[in-house]
Amino acid sequence: MTTHISPESRSLLFCSQIRELESFGKTQQTEYSLMQKAGIAAARLAAGILQEKHLPVLIIAGPGNNGGDACETAARLAMMGWHCTLLMYGEPGKYSEDTKKSYTFASELPLTLQGYQDLSDILSTRWALIIDGLFGIGLTRDMDEHYAELINGINKLTVRSDTAVLALDLPSGINPDTGDFTNTQMLAIRADYTLTFIANKPGLHTAYGKDFAGKVFVDDLGIQVSKIPESRCLLIEVDIEADMLALSSLRRLPNTHKGHYGHVLIIGGVQGMSGACLLAGRSALLAGAGKVSIGFLDAAASFDALHPEIMCKNIRDFTVTNEVLVAGPGMGTSHEAKKILQDMLRKNTPIVIDADALNLIAAEPELQVVLRQKTSPVILTPHPLEAARLLGKSITQIQHDRLSAAKQLATTFNAIVILKGAGSIVSNPNGDILINTTGNPGLSTGGTGDVLAGLCGALLAQGMPTIEAAKFATWIHGKAADELVDSGIGPIGLCAGELPQAIRNILNRLVRQSDFPSQRQRPV
Ligand SMILES: NC(=O)C1=CN([C@@H]2O[C@H](COP(=O)(O)OP(=O)(O)OC[C@H]3O[C@@H](n4cnc5c(N)ncnc54)[C@H](O)[C@@H]3O)[C@@H](O)[C@H]2O)[C@H](O)CC1
Ligand SMILES: [K+]
Numbered sequence: 397m398t399t400h401i402s403p404e405s406r407s408l409l410f411c412s413q414i415r416e417l418e419s420f421g422k423t424q425q426t427e428y429s430l431m432q433k434a435g436i437a438a439a440r441l442a443a444g445i446l447q448e449k450h451l452p453v454l455i456i457a458g459p460g461n462n463g464g465d466a467c468e469t470a471a472r473l474a475m476m477g478w479h480c481t482l483l484m485y486g487e488p489g490k491y492s493e494d495t496k497k498s499y500t501f502a503s504e505l506p507l508t509l510q511g512y513q514d515l516s517d518i519l520s521t522r523w524a525l526i527i528d529g530l531f532g533i534g535l536t537r538d539m540d541e542h543y544a545e546l547i548n549g550i551n552k553l554t555v556r557s558d559t560a561v562l563a564l565d566l567p568s569g570i571n572p573d574t575g576d577f578t579n580t581q582m583l584a585i586r587a588d589y590t591l592t593f594i595a596n597k598p599g600l601h602t603a604y605g606k607d608f609a610g611k612v613f614v615d616d617l618g619i620q621v622s623k624i625p626e627s628r629c630l631l632i633e634v635d636i637e638a639d640m641l642a643l644s645s646l647r648r649l650p651n652t653h654k655g656h657y658g659h660v661l662i663i664g665g666v667q668g669m670s671g672a673c674l675l676a677g678r679s680a681l682l683a684g685a686g687k688v689s690i691g692f693l694d695a696a697a698s699f700d701a702l703h704p705e706i707m708c709k710n711i712r713d714f715t716v717t718n719e720v721l722v723a724g725p726g727m728g729t730s731h732e733a734k735k736i737l738q739d740m741l742r743k744n745t746p747i748v749i750d751a752d753a754l755n756l757i758a759a760e761p762e763l764q765v766v767l768r769q770k771t772s773p774v775i776l777t778p779h780p781l782e783a784a785r786l787l788g789k790s791i792t793q794i795q796h797d798r799l800s801a802a803k804q805l806a807t808t809f810n811a812i813v814i815l816k817g818a819g820s821i822v823s824n825p826n827g828d829i830l831i832n833t834t835g836n837p838g839l840s841t842g843g844t845g846d847v848l849a850g851l852c853g854a855l856l857a858q859g860m861p862t863i864e865a866a867k868f869a870t871w872i873h874g875k876a877a878d879e880l881v882d883s884g885i886g887p888i889g890l891c892a893g894e895l896p897q898a899i900r901n902i903l904n905r906l907v908r909q910s911d912f913p914s915q916r917q918r919p920v
Contacts, residue, residue: 435468466529
Protein backbone atom coordinates (compact mmCIF):
# COMPACT_ATOMS: atom_id res chain seq x y z
CA MET A 397 0.00 0.00 0.00
CA THR A 398 1.37 3.41 -0.88
CA THR A 399 0.20 5.97 1.61
CA HIS A 400 2.64 8.70 1.02
CA ILE A 401 2.04 12.14 2.46
CA SER A 402 3.66 14.81 0.42
CA PRO A 403 3.36 18.51 1.28
CA GLU A 404 4.36 19.38 -2.27
CA SER A 405 1.83 17.88 -4.60
CA ARG A 406 1.49 20.63 -7.19
CA SER A 407 -1.18 19.17 -9.46
CA LEU A 408 -4.62 20.41 -8.51
CA LEU A 409 -7.69 18.40 -9.52
CA PHE A 410 -11.30 19.51 -9.63
CA CYS A 411 -14.09 17.70 -7.80
CA SER A 412 -15.38 15.95 -10.94
CA GLN A 413 -11.89 14.53 -11.61
CA ILE A 414 -11.56 13.38 -7.99
CA ARG A 415 -14.93 11.62 -8.22
CA GLU A 416 -13.73 9.74 -11.33
CA LEU A 417 -10.56 8.65 -9.57
CA GLU A 418 -12.59 7.65 -6.53
CA SER A 419 -14.76 5.38 -8.69
CA PHE A 420 -11.67 3.90 -10.32
CA GLY A 421 -10.00 3.42 -6.91
CA LYS A 422 -12.98 1.47 -5.66
CA THR A 423 -12.59 -1.03 -8.50
CA GLN A 424 -8.96 -1.71 -7.61
CA GLN A 425 -8.52 -4.86 -5.54
CA THR A 426 -6.28 -3.90 -2.66
CA GLU A 427 -5.87 -5.04 0.91
CA TYR A 428 -7.49 -1.87 2.24
CA SER A 429 -10.43 0.22 0.98
CA LEU A 430 -9.88 3.89 0.12
CA MET A 431 -11.61 4.86 3.35
CA GLN A 432 -9.34 2.62 5.39
CA LYS A 433 -6.30 4.08 3.66
CA ALA A 434 -7.59 7.57 4.39
CA GLY A 435 -7.98 6.69 8.09
CA ILE A 436 -4.52 5.14 8.33
CA ALA A 437 -2.91 8.19 6.71
CA ALA A 438 -4.86 10.61 8.91
CA ALA A 439 -4.02 8.74 12.11
CA ARG A 440 -0.36 8.80 11.15
CA LEU A 441 -0.44 12.52 10.49
CA ALA A 442 -2.34 13.15 13.73
CA ALA A 443 0.28 11.19 15.66
CA GLY A 444 2.97 13.37 14.10
CA ILE A 445 1.11 16.57 14.98
CA LEU A 446 0.67 15.41 18.58
CA GLN A 447 4.29 14.27 18.72
CA GLU A 448 3.19 10.88 20.00
CA LYS A 449 1.80 12.26 23.28
CA HIS A 450 -1.39 10.39 24.09
CA LEU A 451 -3.71 13.34 24.75
CA PRO A 452 -7.49 13.72 24.29
CA VAL A 453 -8.57 13.89 20.69
CA LEU A 454 -12.03 14.82 19.39
CA ILE A 455 -12.99 13.32 16.05
CA ILE A 456 -16.10 14.71 14.36
CA ALA A 457 -17.87 12.37 11.94
CA GLY A 458 -20.48 13.75 9.54
CA PRO A 459 -23.27 11.91 7.69
CA GLY A 460 -21.35 11.11 4.47
CA ASN A 461 -18.14 9.33 3.53
CA ASN A 462 -16.06 12.12 5.08
CA GLY A 463 -17.62 10.89 8.32
CA GLY A 464 -16.49 7.38 7.36
CA ASP A 465 -12.92 8.66 7.03
CA ALA A 466 -13.33 10.14 10.51
CA CYS A 467 -14.55 6.82 12.02
CA GLU A 468 -11.63 5.02 10.43
CA THR A 469 -9.18 7.64 11.78
CA ALA A 470 -10.70 7.42 15.27
CA ALA A 471 -10.42 3.63 15.22
CA ARG A 472 -6.77 3.74 14.20
CA LEU A 473 -5.93 6.36 16.84
CA ALA A 474 -7.75 4.35 19.51
CA MET A 475 -5.75 1.27 18.51
CA MET A 476 -2.59 3.34 18.94
CA GLY A 477 -3.63 4.24 22.49
CA TRP A 478 -5.07 7.74 22.09
CA HIS A 479 -8.01 8.92 24.20
CA CYS A 480 -10.55 9.46 21.45
CA THR A 481 -14.05 10.88 21.54
CA LEU A 482 -15.98 10.26 18.34
CA LEU A 483 -18.77 12.80 17.89
CA MET A 484 -21.27 11.27 15.50
CA TYR A 485 -23.66 13.11 13.17
CA GLY A 486 -25.98 11.36 10.78
CA GLU A 487 -27.88 8.14 11.27
CA PRO A 488 -25.97 4.84 11.00
CA GLY A 489 -28.91 3.40 9.05
CA LYS A 490 -28.28 5.89 6.25
CA TYR A 491 -24.50 5.45 6.02
CA SER A 492 -22.83 4.20 2.84
CA GLU A 493 -21.54 0.61 3.01
CA ASP A 494 -17.95 1.79 3.58
CA THR A 495 -18.98 4.23 6.29
CA LYS A 496 -21.07 1.55 8.01
CA LYS A 497 -18.02 -0.74 8.13
CA SER A 498 -15.81 2.02 9.50
CA TYR A 499 -18.42 2.99 12.07
CA THR A 500 -18.77 -0.64 13.24
CA PHE A 501 -14.99 -0.98 13.38
CA ALA A 502 -14.69 2.17 15.51
CA SER A 503 -17.57 1.29 17.82
CA GLU A 504 -15.86 -1.97 18.79
CA LEU A 505 -12.73 -0.18 20.00
CA PRO A 506 -12.06 1.57 23.30
CA LEU A 507 -13.19 5.10 22.49
CA THR A 508 -16.01 7.36 23.65
CA LEU A 509 -18.91 7.53 21.21
CA GLN A 510 -21.07 10.59 21.54
CA GLY A 511 -24.14 12.00 19.77
CA TYR A 512 -24.48 15.67 18.92
CA GLN A 513 -27.51 16.55 21.06
CA ASP A 514 -25.57 18.23 23.85
CA LEU A 515 -22.33 19.99 22.92
CA SER A 516 -21.68 21.65 26.27
CA ASP A 517 -19.09 19.07 27.42
CA ILE A 518 -17.49 18.90 24.00
CA LEU A 519 -17.08 22.66 23.83
CA SER A 520 -15.64 22.98 27.31
CA THR A 521 -13.02 20.21 27.06
CA ARG A 522 -9.38 21.00 26.39
CA TRP A 523 -8.68 18.86 23.34
CA ALA A 524 -5.13 18.45 22.09
CA LEU A 525 -6.45 17.88 18.59
CA ILE A 526 -9.80 18.13 16.83
CA ILE A 527 -10.21 16.12 13.64
CA ASP A 528 -12.81 17.48 11.24
CA GLY A 529 -14.59 14.73 9.31
CA LEU A 530 -17.92 16.53 9.13
CA PHE A 531 -18.13 17.17 5.37
CA GLY A 532 -15.84 16.63 2.43
CA ILE A 533 -16.43 17.18 -1.26
CA GLY A 534 -20.10 16.17 -1.01
CA LEU A 535 -21.37 19.24 0.83
CA THR A 536 -23.58 21.35 -1.39
CA ARG A 537 -26.29 22.83 0.79
CA ASP A 538 -26.46 25.39 3.56
CA MET A 539 -25.62 24.08 7.03
CA ASP A 540 -28.50 22.83 9.19
CA GLU A 541 -28.72 24.50 12.58
CA HIS A 542 -26.88 21.79 14.53
CA TYR A 543 -23.94 21.88 12.08
CA ALA A 544 -23.81 25.67 12.30
CA GLU A 545 -23.77 25.48 16.11
CA LEU A 546 -20.93 22.95 16.04
CA ILE A 547 -18.79 24.88 13.56
CA ASN A 548 -19.21 28.17 15.40
CA GLY A 549 -18.47 26.42 18.71
CA ILE A 550 -15.33 24.68 17.41
CA ASN A 551 -13.97 27.85 15.81
CA LYS A 552 -14.54 29.84 19.01
CA LEU A 553 -12.92 27.10 21.07
CA THR A 554 -9.80 26.81 18.93
CA VAL A 555 -9.21 30.52 18.45
CA ARG A 556 -8.64 30.94 22.19
CA SER A 557 -6.72 27.73 22.93
CA ASP A 558 -3.75 25.77 21.67
CA THR A 559 -5.99 23.01 20.29
CA ALA A 560 -4.87 22.05 16.79
CA VAL A 561 -7.42 21.22 14.08
CA LEU A 562 -6.82 18.65 11.35
CA ALA A 563 -9.34 18.66 8.49
CA LEU A 564 -9.94 15.44 6.57
CA ASP A 565 -9.97 16.05 2.80
CA LEU A 566 -10.93 19.71 3.25
CA PRO A 567 -12.15 22.03 5.97
CA SER A 568 -15.89 21.36 6.23
CA GLY A 569 -17.72 24.20 4.49
CA ILE A 570 -15.05 25.02 1.86
CA ASN A 571 -15.70 24.39 -1.83
CA PRO A 572 -12.89 22.18 -3.19
CA ASP A 573 -12.92 23.80 -6.65
CA THR A 574 -13.12 27.49 -5.77
CA GLY A 575 -12.03 28.04 -2.16
CA ASP A 576 -15.28 29.90 -1.46
CA PHE A 577 -17.75 28.75 1.20
CA THR A 578 -20.17 26.03 0.12
CA ASN A 579 -22.91 27.79 2.09
CA THR A 580 -24.45 31.23 2.22
CA GLN A 581 -23.89 31.35 6.00
CA MET A 582 -20.12 31.62 5.31
CA LEU A 583 -19.39 28.79 7.74
CA ALA A 584 -16.38 26.50 7.68
CA ILE A 585 -14.18 24.78 10.23
CA ARG A 586 -10.90 26.64 10.58
CA ALA A 587 -8.08 24.09 10.37
CA ASP A 588 -4.36 24.25 11.10
CA TYR A 589 -3.71 21.24 8.89
CA THR A 590 -5.62 19.62 6.05
CA LEU A 591 -4.92 16.10 4.85
CA THR A 592 -6.52 15.95 1.43
CA PHE A 593 -7.17 12.67 -0.33
CA ILE A 594 -6.54 11.30 -3.82
CA ALA A 595 -5.14 14.63 -5.13
CA ASN A 596 -4.52 18.23 -4.12
CA LYS A 597 -7.42 20.63 -4.78
CA PRO A 598 -7.47 24.26 -5.98
CA GLY A 599 -9.95 25.37 -3.31
CA LEU A 600 -7.39 24.72 -0.58
CA HIS A 601 -5.03 27.34 -1.99
CA THR A 602 -7.05 30.43 -2.85
CA ALA A 603 -9.80 32.66 -1.40
CA TYR A 604 -11.26 31.49 1.96
CA GLY A 605 -9.79 28.03 1.41
CA LYS A 606 -6.34 29.50 1.95
CA ASP A 607 -7.47 30.95 5.28
CA PHE A 608 -9.22 27.82 6.50
CA ALA A 609 -7.04 24.94 5.29
CA GLY A 610 -3.78 25.71 7.12
CA LYS A 611 -0.86 23.53 6.01
CA VAL A 612 -1.94 21.13 3.30
CA PHE A 613 -0.79 17.51 3.03
CA VAL A 614 -1.79 15.18 0.22
CA ASP A 615 -2.30 11.42 0.26
CA ASP A 616 -3.09 9.71 -3.05
CA LEU A 617 -4.64 6.67 -1.29
CA GLY A 618 -2.54 4.51 -3.57
CA ILE A 619 -4.47 5.31 -6.76
CA GLN A 620 -2.36 4.34 -9.77
CA VAL A 621 -0.49 7.40 -10.97
CA SER A 622 -1.19 6.44 -14.60
CA LYS A 623 -4.90 7.01 -13.93
CA ILE A 624 -4.43 10.53 -12.59
CA PRO A 625 -5.25 13.01 -15.38
CA GLU A 626 -2.62 15.54 -16.32
CA SER A 627 -3.71 18.67 -14.53
CA ARG A 628 -4.05 22.05 -16.23
CA CYS A 629 -4.11 23.66 -12.82
CA LEU A 630 -0.87 23.73 -10.84
CA LEU A 631 0.52 25.32 -7.71
CA ILE A 632 3.40 27.69 -8.40
CA GLU A 633 6.61 26.47 -6.85
CA VAL A 634 9.96 27.62 -8.09
CA ASP A 635 12.23 24.65 -8.60
CA ILE A 636 15.79 25.32 -9.63
CA GLU A 637 16.05 22.16 -11.75
CA ALA A 638 12.66 22.44 -13.45
CA ASP A 639 12.89 26.21 -13.91
CA MET A 640 16.46 26.22 -15.17
CA LEU A 641 15.47 27.36 -18.65
CA ALA A 642 13.34 30.30 -17.49
CA LEU A 643 15.98 31.37 -14.98
CA SER A 644 18.67 31.19 -17.65
CA SER A 645 17.15 34.30 -19.23
CA LEU A 646 18.30 36.22 -16.14
CA ARG A 647 21.93 35.05 -16.29
CA ARG A 648 24.48 37.72 -17.19
CA LEU A 649 27.44 37.19 -19.46
CA PRO A 650 30.54 39.34 -19.01
CA ASN A 651 30.46 40.90 -22.45
CA THR A 652 27.10 42.64 -22.09
CA HIS A 653 25.83 46.16 -21.48
CA LYS A 654 22.63 47.76 -20.18
CA GLY A 655 21.01 47.44 -23.59
CA HIS A 656 20.95 43.68 -23.14
CA TYR A 657 18.68 43.91 -20.11
CA GLY A 658 15.92 45.97 -21.58
CA HIS A 659 14.31 49.34 -20.96
CA VAL A 660 11.19 49.54 -18.80
CA LEU A 661 8.97 52.59 -19.21
CA ILE A 662 6.42 53.20 -16.48
CA ILE A 663 3.44 55.29 -17.59
CA GLY A 664 1.22 57.04 -15.08
CA GLY A 665 1.75 59.42 -12.20
CA VAL A 666 -0.79 62.22 -12.35
CA GLN A 667 -0.58 64.97 -9.77
CA GLY A 668 -0.81 63.48 -6.27
CA MET A 669 -0.21 59.88 -7.42
CA SER A 670 3.39 59.96 -8.63
CA GLY A 671 4.47 57.65 -5.78
CA ALA A 672 2.86 54.71 -7.60
CA CYS A 673 5.17 55.25 -10.59
CA LEU A 674 8.20 55.61 -8.36
CA LEU A 675 7.41 52.31 -6.65
CA ALA A 676 6.96 50.53 -9.99
CA GLY A 677 10.14 52.14 -11.37
CA ARG A 678 12.26 51.25 -8.35
CA SER A 679 10.94 47.70 -8.46
CA ALA A 680 11.87 47.38 -12.16
CA LEU A 681 15.33 48.80 -11.46
CA LEU A 682 16.13 46.50 -8.54
CA ALA A 683 14.70 43.54 -10.45
CA GLY A 684 17.38 44.03 -13.07
CA ALA A 685 16.03 46.13 -15.95
CA GLY A 686 18.97 47.67 -17.87
CA LYS A 687 17.25 51.08 -17.95
CA VAL A 688 14.14 52.43 -16.25
CA SER A 689 12.17 55.53 -17.19
CA ILE A 690 9.01 57.04 -15.83
CA GLY A 691 6.74 58.90 -18.19
CA PHE A 692 4.59 61.14 -16.00
CA LEU A 693 1.22 62.34 -17.26
CA ASP A 694 1.46 65.53 -15.22
CA ALA A 695 4.50 67.63 -14.33
CA ALA A 696 7.38 65.16 -13.98
CA ALA A 697 9.53 64.88 -10.87
CA SER A 698 12.98 66.07 -12.03
CA PHE A 699 14.53 62.88 -10.64
CA ASP A 700 14.00 60.17 -8.04
CA ALA A 701 16.07 61.16 -5.00
CA LEU A 702 16.31 57.54 -3.81
CA HIS A 703 17.20 56.16 -7.24
CA PRO A 704 18.59 58.89 -9.49
CA GLU A 705 19.29 56.07 -12.00
CA ILE A 706 15.63 56.31 -13.04
CA MET A 707 14.96 58.76 -15.87
CA CYS A 708 11.95 60.98 -15.22
CA LYS A 709 10.22 62.86 -18.03
CA ASN A 710 6.79 63.88 -19.18
CA ILE A 711 5.25 61.01 -21.17
CA ARG A 712 4.70 63.37 -24.12
CA ASP A 713 8.49 63.78 -24.38
CA PHE A 714 9.06 60.06 -24.97
CA THR A 715 9.34 58.38 -28.31
CA VAL A 716 8.44 54.77 -27.58
CA THR A 717 10.44 52.30 -29.66
CA ASN A 718 11.18 48.94 -28.06
CA GLU A 719 10.63 49.64 -24.36
CA VAL A 720 8.63 47.28 -22.14
CA LEU A 721 5.67 49.36 -20.99
CA VAL A 722 4.09 49.28 -17.54
CA ALA A 723 0.92 51.33 -17.83
CA GLY A 724 -1.42 52.38 -15.07
CA PRO A 725 0.26 53.14 -11.73
CA GLY A 726 -1.27 56.43 -10.55
CA MET A 727 -2.49 57.12 -14.07
CA GLY A 728 -5.98 58.44 -13.29
CA THR A 729 -8.88 57.93 -15.66
CA SER A 730 -9.01 61.28 -17.44
CA HIS A 731 -9.69 61.68 -21.15
CA GLU A 732 -6.00 62.48 -21.60
CA ALA A 733 -5.02 59.26 -19.79
CA LYS A 734 -7.31 57.32 -22.13
CA LYS A 735 -5.67 58.86 -25.22
CA ILE A 736 -2.19 58.07 -23.97
CA LEU A 737 -3.15 54.50 -23.08
CA GLN A 738 -4.73 54.01 -26.51
CA ASP A 739 -1.48 55.20 -28.12
CA MET A 740 0.59 52.88 -25.99
CA LEU A 741 -1.62 49.87 -26.67
CA ARG A 742 -1.10 50.42 -30.39
CA LYS A 743 2.71 50.10 -30.02
CA ASN A 744 4.05 46.70 -30.88
CA THR A 745 5.86 46.29 -27.56
CA PRO A 746 5.25 44.13 -24.46
CA ILE A 747 2.96 45.80 -21.95
CA VAL A 748 2.01 45.23 -18.33
CA ILE A 749 -1.39 46.77 -17.59
CA ASP A 750 -2.23 47.66 -14.01
CA ALA A 751 -4.44 49.88 -11.85
CA ASP A 752 -6.09 52.83 -13.63
CA ALA A 753 -5.11 51.48 -17.04
CA LEU A 754 -7.32 48.48 -16.22
CA ASN A 755 -10.12 50.78 -15.05
CA LEU A 756 -9.87 52.72 -18.31
CA ILE A 757 -10.06 49.54 -20.35
CA ALA A 758 -13.07 48.39 -18.32
CA ALA A 759 -14.86 51.66 -19.07
CA GLU A 760 -13.86 52.10 -22.74
CA PRO A 761 -14.92 49.46 -25.30
CA GLU A 762 -12.60 51.12 -27.84
CA LEU A 763 -9.59 50.28 -25.68
CA GLN A 764 -10.83 46.72 -25.30
CA VAL A 765 -10.81 46.30 -29.07
CA VAL A 766 -7.22 47.58 -29.35
CA LEU A 767 -6.14 45.34 -26.47
CA ARG A 768 -7.67 42.21 -28.01
CA GLN A 769 -5.90 42.89 -31.28
CA LYS A 770 -2.43 43.14 -29.74
CA THR A 771 0.07 40.53 -30.81
CA SER A 772 2.94 41.54 -28.51
CA PRO A 773 3.03 40.13 -24.93
CA VAL A 774 0.41 41.47 -22.50
CA ILE A 775 0.14 40.88 -18.75
CA LEU A 776 -2.93 42.20 -16.89
CA THR A 777 -2.55 42.51 -13.10
CA PRO A 778 -6.04 43.20 -11.68
CA HIS A 779 -7.05 43.00 -8.05
CA PRO A 780 -10.58 41.63 -7.53
CA LEU A 781 -12.28 45.03 -7.89
CA GLU A 782 -10.47 45.76 -11.16
CA ALA A 783 -11.32 42.25 -12.35
CA ALA A 784 -14.96 42.88 -11.46
CA ARG A 785 -15.01 46.09 -13.51
CA LEU A 786 -13.33 44.38 -16.48
CA LEU A 787 -15.90 41.56 -16.50
CA GLY A 788 -18.91 43.69 -15.55
CA LYS A 789 -19.43 41.65 -12.38
CA SER A 790 -19.41 42.29 -8.63
CA ILE A 791 -16.38 41.60 -6.43
CA THR A 792 -18.42 38.89 -4.70
CA GLN A 793 -18.94 37.15 -8.04
CA ILE A 794 -15.21 37.32 -8.78
CA GLN A 795 -14.22 35.98 -5.36
CA HIS A 796 -16.90 33.29 -5.55
CA ASP A 797 -14.83 31.60 -8.27
CA ARG A 798 -11.45 33.24 -8.71
CA LEU A 799 -10.13 30.58 -11.08
CA SER A 800 -13.00 30.99 -13.53
CA ALA A 801 -12.76 34.78 -13.32
CA ALA A 802 -9.04 34.73 -14.11
CA LYS A 803 -9.66 32.29 -16.98
CA GLN A 804 -12.45 34.43 -18.38
CA LEU A 805 -10.26 37.56 -18.26
CA ALA A 806 -7.41 35.77 -20.00
CA THR A 807 -9.61 34.50 -22.84
CA THR A 808 -11.64 37.71 -23.18
CA PHE A 809 -8.58 39.92 -23.50
CA ASN A 810 -6.20 37.33 -24.97
CA ALA A 811 -3.64 38.11 -22.28
CA ILE A 812 -1.82 36.52 -19.37
CA VAL A 813 -3.70 37.52 -16.21
CA ILE A 814 -2.52 37.75 -12.63
CA LEU A 815 -5.63 37.96 -10.45
CA LYS A 816 -4.23 39.23 -7.16
CA GLY A 817 -5.42 38.30 -3.67
CA ALA A 818 -4.84 35.42 -1.24
CA GLY A 819 -3.63 32.66 -3.55
CA SER A 820 -3.05 34.84 -6.64
CA ILE A 821 -4.16 33.14 -9.84
CA VAL A 822 -2.06 33.27 -13.01
CA SER A 823 -4.15 32.40 -16.03
CA ASN A 824 -3.06 31.74 -19.57
CA PRO A 825 -5.58 32.23 -22.44
CA ASN A 826 -4.84 28.60 -23.43
CA GLY A 827 -6.71 27.50 -20.27
CA ASP A 828 -3.73 26.67 -18.05
CA ILE A 829 -3.99 27.99 -14.50
CA LEU A 830 -1.40 28.49 -11.78
CA ILE A 831 -2.09 29.26 -8.12
CA ASN A 832 0.58 31.05 -6.13
CA THR A 833 1.87 29.62 -2.87
CA THR A 834 3.77 32.60 -1.48
CA GLY A 835 2.69 35.90 0.09
CA ASN A 836 1.00 36.97 3.29
CA PRO A 837 -1.38 39.67 4.54
CA GLY A 838 1.55 42.09 4.90
CA LEU A 839 0.98 42.68 1.16
CA SER A 840 -2.44 44.17 1.92
CA THR A 841 -1.13 47.72 1.81
CA GLY A 842 -0.94 50.49 -0.78
CA GLY A 843 1.72 50.25 -3.48
CA THR A 844 2.45 46.51 -3.45
CA GLY A 845 0.59 46.14 -6.76
CA ASP A 846 2.82 48.83 -8.32
CA VAL A 847 5.86 46.83 -7.21
CA LEU A 848 4.44 43.66 -8.82
CA ALA A 849 3.77 45.49 -12.09
CA GLY A 850 7.33 46.89 -12.14
CA LEU A 851 8.74 43.42 -11.43
CA CYS A 852 6.74 41.90 -14.32
CA GLY A 853 8.12 44.64 -16.58
CA ALA A 854 11.72 43.96 -15.52
CA LEU A 855 11.45 40.20 -16.13
CA LEU A 856 9.93 40.78 -19.57
CA ALA A 857 12.65 43.33 -20.34
CA GLN A 858 15.34 40.75 -19.49
CA GLY A 859 13.83 38.34 -21.98
CA MET A 860 11.75 35.97 -19.89
CA PRO A 861 8.81 34.45 -21.80
CA THR A 862 5.51 36.12 -20.81
CA ILE A 863 3.93 33.27 -18.86
CA GLU A 864 7.19 32.63 -17.01
CA ALA A 865 7.53 36.34 -16.21
CA ALA A 866 4.01 36.39 -14.74
CA LYS A 867 4.63 33.20 -12.77
CA PHE A 868 8.03 34.23 -11.41
CA ALA A 869 6.94 37.78 -10.63
CA THR A 870 3.92 36.53 -8.65
CA TRP A 871 5.95 33.97 -6.72
CA ILE A 872 8.95 36.24 -6.04
CA HIS A 873 6.74 39.16 -4.97
CA GLY A 874 5.00 36.92 -2.39
CA LYS A 875 8.28 35.33 -1.35
CA ALA A 876 9.80 38.78 -0.77
CA ALA A 877 6.92 39.58 1.59
CA ASP A 878 7.37 36.22 3.34
CA GLU A 879 11.08 36.84 3.86
CA LEU A 880 10.43 40.35 5.19
CA VAL A 881 7.89 38.94 7.66
CA ASP A 882 10.35 36.22 8.71
CA SER A 883 12.88 38.91 9.52
CA GLY A 884 10.38 40.85 11.64
CA ILE A 885 9.39 43.41 9.01
CA GLY A 886 5.63 42.89 8.84
CA PRO A 887 3.02 41.76 8.35
CA ILE A 888 2.06 44.85 10.36
CA GLY A 889 3.65 47.90 8.82
CA LEU A 890 5.33 46.17 5.89
CA CYS A 891 5.77 48.92 3.26
CA ALA A 892 5.61 48.39 -0.48
CA GLY A 893 8.88 50.32 -0.76
CA GLU A 894 10.63 47.60 1.26
CA LEU A 895 9.79 44.88 -1.24
CA PRO A 896 12.19 45.72 -4.11
CA GLN A 897 15.35 45.03 -2.06
CA ALA A 898 13.95 41.68 -0.92
CA ILE A 899 13.01 40.94 -4.54
CA ARG A 900 16.57 41.72 -5.62
CA ASN A 901 17.96 39.28 -3.00
CA ILE A 902 15.67 36.50 -4.17
CA LEU A 903 16.40 37.03 -7.87
CA ASN A 904 20.15 36.97 -7.31
CA ARG A 905 19.86 33.90 -5.13
CA LEU A 906 17.78 32.05 -7.75
CA VAL A 907 20.17 32.93 -10.54
CA ARG A 908 23.19 31.96 -8.43
CA GLN A 909 21.61 28.62 -7.60
CA SER A 910 20.68 27.90 -11.18
CA ASP A 911 24.10 28.98 -12.45
CA PHE A 912 26.35 26.69 -10.46
CA PRO A 913 25.35 23.04 -10.58
CA SER A 914 27.13 22.34 -7.28
CA GLN A 915 24.88 24.83 -5.50
CA ARG A 916 21.58 23.67 -6.99
CA GLN A 917 18.95 23.13 -4.35
CA ARG A 918 15.31 23.90 -3.75
CA PRO A 919 14.79 27.57 -2.88
CA VAL A 920 12.97 27.06 0.41
N1 LIG B 1 -16.14 7.24 -1.51
C1 LIG B 1 -14.96 6.81 -1.12
O1 LIG B 1 -14.59 5.70 -1.29
C2 LIG B 1 -14.08 7.73 -0.45
C3 LIG B 1 -14.51 8.95 0.01
N2 LIG B 1 -13.73 9.71 0.77
C4 LIG B 1 -14.27 10.81 1.48
O2 LIG B 1 -15.62 11.01 1.12
C5 LIG B 1 -15.88 12.35 0.95
C6 LIG B 1 -17.02 12.55 0.04
O3 LIG B 1 -18.07 11.80 0.57
P1 LIG B 1 -19.60 12.12 0.31
O4 LIG B 1 -20.39 11.14 1.07
O5 LIG B 1 -19.86 12.21 -1.13
O6 LIG B 1 -19.76 13.58 0.87
P2 LIG B 1 -19.54 14.23 2.31
O7 LIG B 1 -18.93 13.30 3.28
O8 LIG B 1 -18.86 15.50 2.06
O9 LIG B 1 -20.97 14.51 2.91
C7 LIG B 1 -22.06 14.68 2.15
C8 LIG B 1 -23.19 14.02 2.87
O10 LIG B 1 -23.83 14.93 3.68
C9 LIG B 1 -25.14 15.22 3.17
N3 LIG B 1 -25.24 16.66 3.21
C10 LIG B 1 -24.71 17.51 2.35
N4 LIG B 1 -24.96 18.75 2.74
C11 LIG B 1 -25.65 18.67 3.91
C12 LIG B 1 -26.20 19.62 4.82
N5 LIG B 1 -26.04 20.91 4.63
N6 LIG B 1 -26.84 19.17 5.87
C13 LIG B 1 -26.99 17.87 6.08
N7 LIG B 1 -26.47 16.93 5.27
C14 LIG B 1 -25.84 17.33 4.22
C15 LIG B 1 -25.19 14.65 1.79
O11 LIG B 1 -26.47 14.27 1.47
C16 LIG B 1 -24.23 13.50 1.93
O12 LIG B 1 -24.87 12.42 2.54
C17 LIG B 1 -14.60 12.92 0.47
O13 LIG B 1 -14.51 14.30 0.70
C18 LIG B 1 -13.62 12.13 1.28
O14 LIG B 1 -13.42 12.67 2.56
C19 LIG B 1 -12.31 9.39 0.98
O15 LIG B 1 -11.57 10.07 0.03
C20 LIG B 1 -12.07 7.92 0.91
C21 LIG B 1 -12.66 7.33 -0.31
K1 LIG C 1 -13.75 17.73 6.52
